[in-house]
Amino acid sequence: MLMTEKSYSIRSRMLGRSALLLLSIFFILSLGVWHYARQSANYSYDRLLNSASLSIMEGLHVYDKQVDLDLPYAAFEMMQLADEDKVFYQALGTKGELITGYPDMPLPSKFNEESAIAFYNARYLSEEVRVVIRHKRLSEPAVSGWVTVVLAQTLRARHKMMNDILYRSFAVLFGIMACVMIVLWVAINRALEPLSSISKSLASHSLLSAEPIQTTPIQEVSPLVSAINDYQAQLLSNLAVMKRFIADASHQIRTAQSATQAQLDIASQSQNLADLPEHLNKIRKEHERLTRLTNQLLTHAMVVHRSDTVANEQMDIEAVMKQLLTECVRDNAHRQIDFSYQCEQTLPLFMGDSISLCEAVRNLLDNAVYYGPEQNLIEIRLQADLSGIDIMIDDAGPGIPIGLREKALERFQRLDNGLSGSGLGLSIVASVAQAHGGDFFLEDSPFGGLRARVHLPKEGTVCRSE
Amino acid sequence: MSQRIALFFIFLVMASKVIAETTVLPTIWEADRLTIYSATDLNAIAPLLDTFSAQNPDIKLEYREFNTQELDRAIRAKPLADQPDVVISSAVDLQVRLVNDGYAQPVFGEAVEALPSWANWRNEVIGFTYEPIVFVYNKQAFEEKTVPLTHESLASAMRIDDDFFIHKVGSYDARRSGIGYLVATQDEVTSSISGRLQESLGRARTQVYGQTSMLLDDIASGTLIFGYNLLGSYSFAREKRDSRIGVVIPQDYALVVSRAVFISKQAKHVSNAQRFVNFLISKEGQEVIAKKSELMALTPDIDALLSRQNIQDQTINFHPIPLGPALMVYLDDSKRRRFIKAWESALLSINEDQ
Numbered sequence: 001m002l003m004t005e006k007s008y009s010i011r012s013r014m015l016g017r018s019a020l021l022l023l024s025i026f027f028i029l030s031l032g033v034w035h036y037a038r039q040s041a042n043y044s045y046d047r048l049l050n051s052a053s054l055s056i057m058e059g060l061h062v063y064d065k066q067v068d069l070d071l072p073y074a075a076f077e078m079m080q081l082a083d084e085d086k087v088f089y090q091a092l093g094t095k096g097e098l099i100t101g102y103p104d105m106p107l108p109s110k111f112n113e114e115s116a117i118a119f120y121n122a123r124y125l126s127e128e129v130r131v132v133i134r135h136k137r138l139s140e141p142a143v144s145g146w147v148t149v150v151l152a153q154t155l156r157a158r159h160k161m162m163n164d165i166l167y168r169s170f171a172v173l174f175g176i177m178a179c180v181m182i183v184l185w186v187a188i189n190r191a192l193e194p195l196s197s198i199s200k201s202l203a204s205h206s207l208l209s210a211e212p213i214q215t216t217p218i219q220e221v222s223p224l225v226s227a228i229n230d231y232q233a234q235l236l237s238n239l240a241v242m243k244r245f246i247a248d249a250s251h252q253i254r255t256a257q258s259a260t261q262a263q264l265d266i267a268s269q270s271q272n273l274a275d276l277p278e279h280l281n282k283i284r285k286e287h288e289r290l291t292r293l294t295n296q297l298l299t300h301a302m303v304v305h306r307s308d309t310v311a312n313e314q315m316d317i318e319a320v321m322k323q324l325l326t327e328c329v330r331d332n333a334h335r336q337i338d339f340s341y342q343c344e345q346t347l348p349l350f351m352g353d354s355i356s357l358c359e360a361v362r363n364l365l366d367n368a369v370y371y372g373p374e375q376n377l378i379e380i381r382l383q384a385d386l387s388g389i390d391i392m393i394d395d396a397g398p399g400i401p402i403g404l405r406e407k408a409l410e411r412f413q414r415l416d417n418g419l420s421g422s423g424l425g426l427s428i429v430a431s432v433a434q435a436h437g438g439d440f441f442l443e444d445s446p447f448g449g450l451r452a453r454v455h456l457p458k459e460g461t462v463c464r465s466e
Numbered sequence: 467m468s469q470r471i472a473l474f475f476i477f478l479v480m481a482s483k484v485i486a487e488t489t490v491l492p493t494i495w496e497a498d499r500l501t502i503y504s505a506t507d508l509n510a511i512a513p514l515l516d517t518f519s520a521q522n523p524d525i526k527l528e529y530r531e532f533n534t535q536e537l538d539r540a541i542r543a544k545p546l547a548d549q550p551d552v553v554i555s556s557a558v559d560l561q562v563r564l565v566n567d568g569y570a571q572p573v574f575g576e577a578v579e580a581l582p583s584w585a586n587w588r589n590e591v592i593g594f595t596y597e598p599i600v601f602v603y604n605k606q607a608f609e610e611k612t613v614p615l616t617h618e619s620l621a622s623a624m625r626i627d628d629d630f631f632i633h634k635v636g637s638y639d640a641r642r643s644g645i646g647y648l649v650a651t652q653d654e655v656t657s658s659i660s661g662r663l664q665e666s667l668g669r670a671r672t673q674v675y676g677q678t679s680m681l682l683d684d685i686a687s688g689t690l691i692f693g694y695n696l697l698g699s700y701s702f703a704r705e706k707r708d709s710r711i712g713v714v715i716p717q718d719y720a721l722v723v724s725r726a727v728f729i730s731k732q733a734k735h736v737s738n739a740q741r742f743v744n745f746l747i748s749k750e751g752q753e754v755i756a757k758k759s760e761l762m763a764l765t766p767d768i769d770a771l772l773s774r775q776n777i778q779d780q781t782i783n784f785h786p787i788p789l790g791p792a793l794m795v796y797l798d799d800s801k802r803r804r805f806i807k808a809w810e811s812a813l814l815s816i817n818e819d820q
Contacts, residue, residue, distance in 0.1 A: 068800055068804075069798070069800050069801075070800070070801065070804060071795050071798045071800065071801045072795075073655055073792060073795050075795075076791055076792040076794065076795045077792050079791060079792075080788075080790045080791060080792050083583070083587075083790065084587070084588045085791075086565075086566045086568075086588075086791065087566065087791040087794070088566075099800065100798050100799050100800040100801075101798065125567060125568040126568055127568065156588075
């Protein structure tokens, strides 16, 4: 997790986002409700207009060879159902002449007498009105043709009805939204409750106490609890390993120091000057042992530390191995040891920590030199297959019996072969192999001695671009 | 009292088209004035104006009296800039049509909301009185006869007692009087016997009048013995002063006209007009109407009216004419021609034949 991310409350964020979502749903629904309210108000009052205009049409008749209108009282009483609305009307004769009513009613630009009835909105006497226009064909001997009734009504009752529907629907919608928000609030609080109870028990919990956190019956939360417990157990075991390592290391260093000290004491109390070179030689050997131990301890610490912190880099294993072998040949030029190098194929590049890998291989080479006979044969063999890269160091030394090989990998375990060693070298190699996701094996060498094989997995390899 | 009124009113003009078109006063006076065009006897409404003026001494009232149809014509003829602030008329049909045609603006106030629905349309035209349409009779003439108390009994009385009623019945001239036309048409809408009654009225050679006061004068003097469909407010007022006449609220149904007021859309003194209209329907204004004026308040003391008639266990079916667009039906030119023709042939044909 990036530390730059601002801290936030999941509760308020969830509530806020739900509210936002609900609000947008509310907005969309409101549009629908508005449309519905408008339509139903229009529908209802259009029917009223329709019936009234029909009733007025009934009042149209031919009298004395002229179309005349006997305006029905019932039509207007019907219109009064919209009790606050103004009413305007007009009757037109067969030639479009005014029979009676308001003379300048807003008419559609084109009469379509085929459709008996049409509705439209208009403006009349500075009021918004809904107009119905109705046609009827008169065919009497004296008069024949289309007569027209225009009836208009202001929109107050429609708006009132529409607002009424809107307010009611909004009230219901708001109620639902409020309920949902309350339910959400309760649900979120309920869902987050285990989190706070875990944090509470963690806060009152000592990290180093062996006691695990109490398990929970909540299925969603128990993985977290067991993960924390696993983590704690791992931490505790690591801590135990560390403690043991420190105890072992201090024991080793103290032993070496006291041995050196004892040799120094013997040398300083010796009367015989002739013995001095022998004493000095012993002291130098003890000191060499101490130095080697210290170096290996430091190397171990470095390797372990590096595996935790250092980012991997691309490395060419062949080049590194050749370099190491060159150094080793140079350092052991005074010995009768044959070094060889074998690599039959082109190895892919490897993503790894070259320093710790070098250290591991150097350790193996040193071991081969150190524990091997005077006339030794040491070979670095590199091999790549589908599963990864193998680095093998073969020697012609005494080897390690199969039963002891596993033990040899443990720290501070020295095999009883009469040669002094720190007991850390192989364990460093194992740590490095592990840090790279690989493995470390001790096997039989074709030269009769030991083969140390470091297996690096394929995941770390990179195809060569060459 | 009339002297005092004259002091308050800048103008006091009896219906006259010529004077109604006089130019308005200089604008300096505009802010504290209120122009009222009304089809109401000044005597009847004076106490109301009086009280309003006393409460608002800085508002100068300008009151012009018209008859109902002249008032309608005057409002329609005037340019928008010259419209009065408040228009009052008992011809509610004409008032409703003026409002329908966009001459009014809404009145605001708690009192408006409290009005009965028949007395309020769109908050724009408001009824502020309660005036039953009544029968008026000459007491002396009916000394020995029963006064007809319903439309039904009046129709049969006129048919049976032909000689008694002939030439002696009076009513409004539906052609000239706005209120006369309104009640005649509403009779037709409300009642099924109106045709028969018209026929009887015709046979009795009913005399037609343009104004209530002249009708009442003739009934009091004995020229007429019975008045049909008179405006209750003026009749009751006259009955109080003049013992020669009696007033009957018809029992089968009594139409009720509510004098309607609206504030002109182009009113120049809107706040004054709002105050005035709210005063008319306020408790105080209604009290003045009930106690001091010749008009009748919206919630009249009906028991007092009934007790004067010595009727027991009788309820009267009051039928207030609701304000609304239906009132415009009979104002339709074609409808009006048709109605007047029928009315003339029923009431006047016999007179003209002779």
